[in-house]
């Protein structure tokens with residue numbers, strides 16, 4: 576069985592544990608890639624933060640754009656929602672007015688009753 580020594584972890588492993596032509600074992604390579612990705616990600620984030628620190632107006636513009644976009648979306652959604660439920664909303668409003676009127680009448684009656692007793 577052919578074996579190779581990994582230049583990273585220094586372990587002797589079967590050549591099947593190595594990618595063709597690589598001096599590091601697959602495990603070390605995987606780790607390296609994961610680390611690289613993490614490092615790269617962090618770096619990217621830092622670069623972005625730095626960039627926005629130097630150009631704060633750019634960040635504001637981005638935020639504003641998002642806000643405007645969201646506003647538009649929210650408005651669209653509200654419009655859609657209202658169109659779909661227009662009848663229900665109108666019905667509910669009508670019912671609510673009826674109830675309020677009735678309640679007001681009851682309150683008035685109660686007041687009259689109370690004043691009468693007195």
Ligand SMILES: [Zn+2]
Nearest residue numbers: 581584600603
């Ligand atoms: Zn290794």
